[in-house]
Amino acid sequence: MSLVPILASDQFSSVDQPALAQGVNMYGDVLNTWAGIGNSPGLLAKYLPFLGQLNGPGALEQRIKELVAVRIAVLNHCRYTASHRCTSALAKGVELDELAAVASGELKGFTEQERLALQLAEEMTVALPKAPVESSPTGVSASVRDDVQRMFDAPELVELVMCISMWNALSRFHRVMAFELDMPEAPAPVAAWL
16 A cells, blocks of 8 residues: 555646646556655656656666666565566567566676676665765775776766666655556566565
8 A cells, every 4th residue: 555645637736737747648647656746746747857857868878777777676676666667678678588687686698888887776776875984985886986987978977877876766765655556567587586
């Protein structure tokens, strides 16, 4: 059961109605995450454009964004985020066996850029929250930080770190809110890791 009421479309504030209409036009329905966010008037109007900008086409390869989002959903054990991100990744050409590998952390078949992005995602998700500033000012290992700085240019790095941060925030939001799934369950090889 969701932590907050799931709003019907006519219950959203007038300030959120344009963003909601745009989202429904893209997805065909009101997603439960939006219906939860709608409880804070004005937030959806900021959230959807930001998410669209960050998760859509940009400097960073779309495939990397998709892989990173699935890995973070698994690391945070979030069924709702995994459902959404696997649906998106599969629609954008990521193969099921690749999703299974990302879920398990087996990264041998991926490019160096993809492996580094996934490594950074794992460190930011798992190690960073446990790393005091005195022992690790950035919360990630110097080797991974140096490698991603070598492998990605500045616009790509901004998108990568922001995507990792956003999917950590959203998967934690989704998990605590306990939204019912509104997209297909994550494929079995991914769901097994949740």
